[in-house]
Every structure is written in C-alpha cells, then in structure tokens.
Amino acid sequence: MSEPALRAGITGLAAVSALGRGAQAQLAGALAGAAAFGPVRRFDVAGRRVTAAATLADAGTLADELVGVIDEACAGIGAAERANTPLLLGIHGHPDAGRSATATTAGFAAAVAARAGLAGVAKVYTCACVSGSTAVADSAASIRAGRSGRVVVAAGYLVEPDQFALFDAGRALATDGAARPFSTGRTGLLLGDAVSAVVLEPVGGREVLAEVVGWGRAGDAHHAVRPDPGGHGMARAVRAALVRAGIGPDQLGYVNANASGADGDHAEAAALREALGTAGVPVSSTKSVHGHGLEGSGLLELVVTVLAAQAGKLPVNAGHLGADPACALDLVLDAPRQAASPYALTVNAAFGGANTALLVKVAA
Incomplete structure (x- = not known):
C-alpha cells in the first residue's frame, strides 16, 4: 500500500514592489x-x-532586495535550519551580465544564498515571466513526492534600462501611463519592481499560511512572443491545476490573471472561459497596480493572491475604462469583493508560449 502524498504549505512570505515594502503593503x-x-x-x-x-x-x-525578502520570509527559522534550506531563484540573469566577464548568473545566485544564510542554490530559473511560478510548482511537486523538505523560492526584477528600452522599442508599453488589463482602450503594459520570497515545506510542522494544492504548466507552441489567440495552452495549465487539487471550477473563488493591458489579454480571457466554463469565477490582474515584474511577476502575484485569500477580499482590476467584448469575464471592478471560497488561482504566461497556473487554499 503506497504512502499518502505529502502536502506542500507556504509558511513564510515577503515582497517588495512600488506598492511598498512588506506583504501588507502589497495587499x-x-x-x-x-x-x-x-x-x-x-x-x-x-x-x-x-x-x-x-x-x-x-x-x-x-x-540587497532579494536578501531582504528572504530574511523576512524566513523570520522564525533559526540559522542552523536555514543552513540546511536550499534556494530556488528566478531572475533574468546577473544584473551586470555583458558588462563584466566575471558576472555570471550562477555566481550571483550563490552570493544571494550565502548572504541569506541558506544551504546554496538548488536551481536558477531564467524562463522569463514564469520563472517564479515554475520554481514554486517544482518545489511543491518535490515536497509532495517526499524528495525535499523546506525550500525557499525567491524571484526578482528591478526596472532597469536594458529591458525598459527593449519593451519601449517594441511598442509594448502603455502610452497613457496606466496598465488596463482586459479593458477597452488599453495601450500596453508597464514594467514594475517585483522582488519576493516564499518558504515552502511539508504541512505538519510550522503554521501554514496557504497550501499549494495544485499547479499546471503547458506550452502554446504558437509564436515566439505572441500567445495562442485561443489560449489553449493556458487553459491546459489551469485544468491541470484544478485536477491536481481535486476541485471543479465552481469551487474556485478567485483568479489573479496574467493580463497586463497588452493585446494578448483577449487570449487569456479565452483560456479562462475554456478552462472554467460558466462557473463565473471573479477575476482581476494585480499587474494593474504593481506593473509587470518580468521574472519577478509570478512570485509577487502568488504572494498577493495568498494574502487576498487570507483576508477574504478580492483585489481590484484597476485602470478599467470599459468592457471589451473579447475579454468577457467576471472582473472585480471599483471595489474589493468578498471571497466566497478558500481556493484561489494565479496564472502567468511568458515569451515562447510558456504558461503556468498555481492553485492555493487558505484555511476557511
């Protein structure tokens, strides 16, 4: 008779963005x-x-910011325990890459782990905007399979000139100073600082803030930078997360969407309709307030999603000017909405057609 699968819980979290320092500033x-x-x-x-x-x-x-959020997330974990805890890190690469022959991504990650008193780096994720969420999915899978104990997942991006110039030259940035996910009249995304850390470990030890009950990953294989217009890859990722969690769409209480105010928002709306059917799940994108944090976005949005589910209040889809028929969803507009379920989903997509979905459950 096989042993029951372990459960993966989030026992610590921290974040920094333009909304401020600390988890409560994000919420x-x-x-x-x-x-x-x-x-x-x-x-x-x-x-x-x-x-x-x-x-x-x-x-x-x-x-400095990565070490700071790791320290905050690991509050209450002693130095000896930290020294046995590995780091999984999502970043674009070494901030000085291309300017210094010794500036390697592996070296940067190792230095962060050492400064934070961790055991070392288990893996570095440089898979664009799904870096943080992929690291969490890998960690949850490893914990549930009994292959690892406590791990720290961190991810970060600070707005800098190189990526800003690329997105600006590609005419991807909003021209009116606002990100307007799923809205008519949206003109593009806006970049934002996003540095976060979460501690994951098997349920049964420290107090759990939320349990990672499901996750899914799928590829579009459609275009180098554009999503599949039908959103089929993201829909598969969402369905996989629901199946792993053992729940149906009608039990889901909230979706923190990937939507950034770009043209591809309609593809995500199609994906959510395909995966969730007529369940009428409330949706918003917190990129509307903190911007797109690239490699740091998935983890920051997971932190906000967990905090919102804990508080029982759903974040506002800010910047909305009016309904876009191609983005027909139950959007949370004007004011926070009361959560009707302890289950919440956060989804992310990246260049190359990568899609992730993380499903969490907080204590009811």
Whole structure:
C-alpha cells in the first residue's frame, strides 16, 4: 500500500514592489486599486516613447532586495535550519551580465544564498515571466513526492534600462501611463519592481499560511512572443491545476490573471472561459497596480493572491475604462469583493508560449 502524498504549505512570505515594502503593503495597494505608476527617475528615459513604470524610490540593488525578502520570509527559522534550506531563484540573469566577464548568473545566485544564510542554490530559473511560478510548482511537486523538505523560492526584477528600452522599442508599453488589463482602450503594459520570497515545506510542522494544492504548466507552441489567440495552452495549465487539487471550477473563488493591458489579454480571457466554463469565477490582474515584474511577476502575484485569500477580499482590476467584448469575464471592478471560497488561482504566461497556473487554499 503506497504512502499518502505529502502536502506542500507556504509558511513564510515577503515582497517588495512600488506598492511598498512588506506583504501588507502589497495587499493594501491591490485592494485599493491604487496604481503605483509614475515617471521613471532611476535612469535616463529621455527620448523614449514611454517614460512611466512602477518603481520603488528607495530600492537598493537586486541582491540587497532579494536578501531582504528572504530574511523576512524566513523570520522564525533559526540559522542552523536555514543552513540546511536550499534556494530556488528566478531572475533574468546577473544584473551586470555583458558588462563584466566575471558576472555570471550562477555566481550571483550563490552570493544571494550565502548572504541569506541558506544551504546554496538548488536551481536558477531564467524562463522569463514564469520563472517564479515554475520554481514554486517544482518545489511543491518535490515536497509532495517526499524528495525535499523546506525550500525557499525567491524571484526578482528591478526596472532597469536594458529591458525598459527593449519593451519601449517594441511598442509594448502603455502610452497613457496606466496598465488596463482586459479593458477597452488599453495601450500596453508597464514594467514594475517585483522582488519576493516564499518558504515552502511539508504541512505538519510550522503554521501554514496557504497550501499549494495544485499547479499546471503547458506550452502554446504558437509564436515566439505572441500567445495562442485561443489560449489553449493556458487553459491546459489551469485544468491541470484544478485536477491536481481535486476541485471543479465552481469551487474556485478567485483568479489573479496574467493580463497586463497588452493585446494578448483577449487570449487569456479565452483560456479562462475554456478552462472554467460558466462557473463565473471573479477575476482581476494585480499587474494593474504593481506593473509587470518580468521574472519577478509570478512570485509577487502568488504572494498577493495568498494574502487576498487570507483576508477574504478580492483585489481590484484597476485602470478599467470599459468592457471589451473579447475579454468577457467576471472582473472585480471599483471595489474589493468578498471571497466566497478558500481556493484561489494565479496564472502567468511568458515569451515562447510558456504558461503556468498555481492553485492555493487558505484555511476557511
């Protein structure tokens, strides 16, 4: 007779974004629908088509911010326990890559782990905007299979000139200073700082903030940067998460969408309709307030999703100007909505057609 699968719980979390420092600042901003976009002052944007992003005025280096959120998430874990806890890290690469022959991604990750007092780096994820969510899915799978104990997952991006220039040159950034997910009149995404950490471990030890009950990953194989218009890859990821959790769409209480205010929002709406049917699940995208944190986005959105589910309040889909018929969903508009279920889903998509879905459950 086989042993029952272990359960993967989130026992610590922390985040930094333009909404502020600390988990509660993220929740407060998301519930208020208070977008944090403003003029970029971190580097020169003269001559750029777009000059706005969501940046934290007092942000340190990426390494400093990663160590800070790891320390906060690991509060209550002793030094000896930390020394036996590995790090899974989602980043774009070494911040100085291309400018220094010794600036390697592996070296950067190892330095972060050492400064945070962790056992070392188990894996570095550089898979664009699904980096953090993929790391969480891998960690949950490993814990449930009994292959690992406590792990720390961290991911981070601070708005910097190279990626900003690429997105601006590609005309992907919003020209009106606001990200408007699923809205008519949306003009693009806006970048934002996103640095987060979560601690995952088998349920049964420390107090659990939320349980990772399901996850799914699927590829579009459609285009290098554009999503499948029908959203079929994302729909498969969502269905896989529901199946792993053993629940139906009617039991789901909230979806924190990937939507950024770009043209591809309609593909995600199609995916959610395909995967969830007529369940009428409330949806919003917290990118509407904290911006798109690239490699850091998935983990920041997981943190916000867990906090919202704990609070029993659903974040606002900010910046909405009016209904887009191609994005017909039950959007949370104007004010937070009471949660009707302890189950919440967060989804992410990345260039190359990668899609992830993470499903959490908080204590009812």
